[in-house]
Amino acid sequence: MxxxxxxxxxxxxxxxxxxxxxxxxxxxxxxxxxxxxxxxGTKPGAAASASGSSAAGAFNDADVAFAQAMIPHHQQALEMAELADGRAEDDGVKRIVADIEKAQDPEIRTMRSWLKSWGKPESAGAGGHGGGHGSGHAMAGMMSEQDMKGLESLRGKAFDRKFAELMTAHHEGAVAMAKTEQKDGRDATAKKLADDVVRTQSAEIAELKKILDRL
Known part of the structure; x- marks a missing residue:
């Protein structure tokens, strides 16, 4: 049934x-x-978690200032690296150029994603990108237009020496900005990128100084 x-x-x-x-x-x-x-890879993952932490509101003015300043700073480093093509002679300089191009372009994209998720503009003021002219601490270690034109005019060992001198100063500016973010920032992903900048660019500064010693 x-x-x-x-x-x-x-x-x-x-x-x-x-x-x-x-x-x-x-x-x-x-x-x-x-x-x-x-x-x-690690870069897309970092950008994604940056968006997630930012969406939760876990950022402050120091995080915003770090990204807004470091983007044009990285852009100028890439412009300097581009000048090495056909001008650099030293193998050590060429290796550092390759490392800069590999690291800093993805970092620019990551920092742009943070600013977008935070609802903040890419530039803190009206100034353009990568031209070497900006306000205050945001431009720490940036080259002037005259510096860039002088570098562009050189070739071979003269280029290598000038590049090493200018990039040392440029990296020192980036490390100082990153240390400020380590101290004052709130967003965990931004602070992690600051840690990476301090570690990698400090190592490159040491290498650039060795290059200068032997040129």
Whole structure:
């Protein structure tokens, strides 16, 4: 004998199907996340977590000032690195140029993503990017237009020496800005990038000084 009615059976069947579908979706999402973590690099992950922490409001004026100042600072370092193409002769200078290009372009994109998520402009004032003219501490270690034109006019060992001198000063400015962020910043991801700047650019300063000693 059958003791249950068809509507109840249908309801149980639908409920069971919905539960199975939910479990499948959860499993797919978790597998997708794992695959993304395994395949993805550290830079996109840093940018994503930066957006997440920023969306939670965990940032302050020091974080904003750090990103707004470091973007044009990095842009000028990339402009200096571009000048090395066809001008640099020293292998050590060429290695540092390659490291700058590899690290600083992704960092610019990351910092732009922070400012966007924070609802802040890329520039703190009306000044443009990378021209060497800006206000106050934001331009620490930046080269003047005259410095850049002088570097562009050189080749070979003369270029290598001038590049090492100017990039040492440029990096020292970046390290000072990053140390201010370490001390005053709030956003954990911004402070992590500041840690990276201090570590990598301090090492490059030491290498640039060795290059100057032997040129």
């Amino acid at each position: 059958r003791t249950f009615d068809h509507p109840t059976a249908r309801k149980l069947t639908l409920t069971g199907a919905a539960a199975v579908a939910a479990l499948l979706l959860a499993a797919c999402g978790s597998a997708g996340d794992s695959a993304h973590d395994a395949a993805g």
